[in-house]
Amino acid sequence: MIDALIALVCLVIVMVLTTGGGVYVLYGTRVSVRSASNPIWVLTVLACIRVAILDWSPVFGRWAAVDLERRSLGLVTRWQTWAMSARPPGASRVVLLAAAGALLLKLYFASSAPGFFSGDDVEIHEMTLGRLLHRSWPIWDLRSPVYPFVFVWPAQWLAFHAGVTDVGRLVAAGRAMVAVFSMIAIWLTWRIGCAQHDTARAMRWPPP
Numbered sequence: 001m002i003d004a005l006i007a008l009v010c011l012v013i014v015m016v017l018t019t020g021g022g023v024y025v026l027y028g029t030r031v032s033v034r035s036a037s038n039p040i041w042v043l044t045v046l047a048c049i050r051v052a053i054l055d056w057s058p059v060f061g062r063w064a065a066v067d068l069e070r071r072s073l074g075l076v077t078r079w080q081t082w083a084m085s086a087r088p089p090g091a092s093r094v095v096l097l098a099a100a101g102a103l104l105l106k107l108y109f110a111s112s113a114p115g116f117f118s119g120d121d122v123e124i125h126e127m128t129l130g131r132l133l134h135r136s137w138p139i140w141d142l143r144s145p146v147y148p149f150v151f152v153w154p155a156q157w158l159a160f161h162a163g164v165t166d167v168g169r170l171v172a173a174g175r176a177m178v179a180v181f182s183m184i185a186i187w188l189t190w191r192i193g194c195a196q197h198d199t200a201r202a203m204r205w206p207p208p
Contacts, residue, residue, distance in 0.1 A: 106179035
């Protein structure tokens, strides 16, 4: 029963993250599912209970704790073997594919789920759009304009001068630019790691 509930809650979380959720009628009761926070809390509690009874209760009646440990260790070992043996061209393609996949997901979320995660998000766009649209919107706690005007405002400025005046679309433009920068950050992190690895190998050569 707990395994089925965990699978159901995971499906709900994925649904909310991909569609934005909504208000549904369940057995005559209106249920609002617009945020993944409550399902995540439920999943956390269920996962703790599942871990506590894992030793004597196999997952879905099939996999005991020892089986899960062996399968997980085997998966990690295979990934480690591949990572250690991968050549730079092939590994670079994998990193690029992962970065492109992350970019597509972030662009989808930016366009399909309008809204803000925290007050800082609101203040970022208040600062950039206030400057762009000449509005005196209040900025409460966001003291530094570096992030808003370096990463968000240029995309909104380009979109505005291209004829976009809808505030929601301007916000999406800023988010899209941040998604692009995050993809670049993934690639740069990979390249820096490769450079450090090459440097470490060069420092160990010739061997003692």
